[in-house]
Amino acid sequence: MRFVTARERKRTLDIEVTPMIDVVFLLIIFFMTTAQFARMTRAELALPLELGEQEAAPQEAGLVINITREGEIIVSDQSFDLAGLEQLVREEIQLHPDSPPQQLKLLIRADRNAESARLNEVVRLLQSLDVGSARLATEVPR
Template identity: 45%
Template structure:
């Protein structure tokens, strides 16, 4: 028996979920990929436990130079440690053409000052006038 009057359209709302599912998965993939990239440049080092400058505005970090406890210099977790000469080349490449080159040094708090000082000399020779030194904000 037909209960709907003849000529009247079915007004039940059909929710189309496919585009929403597509967008949700695209967003998930986007965040997973970007978080991997961000993690790649930050080696696992114990940063000095200091409050830092506590500036409100965030700035582009630029090139990351990680110095671990043993004094190894690592630019990316997917790469092997590099020598001071190789670092000088990479810094020069990064600095070339940049008006205000940005470099962040992530040095282990127990790391050797000798290597840190050499890295600072390399930066100075390449024309970097100000280095960002990463700290871990105490909770």
């Protein structure tokens, strides 16, 4: 019987690659999903250049309403007219039966070069549905 001596035994440091690849793939999936989700909810707009309220942890809004420079209303990558938007907001209100519509939080992302006419129409619609506040998105100047 032949024993392996200490000198013969190769002292190598094995790095486990498999768990690292698993983690890397999970990270890729995370970033891909969030990027895709952000693209769906947030249209490419030139937002007003303002600091905003600088809250440490701003609450996320459920419904994100995008208003393009041309006045088009886009929600979740789909174009809506005012009637369609009204239906969406009503559904959002029904999704939260415990809280009154005055407390419903929406995010309005309006292009800074768009005329306020469209934004005003959206606000009037929200007013008619008794929605008490809306968040106006801004782009923080670098």
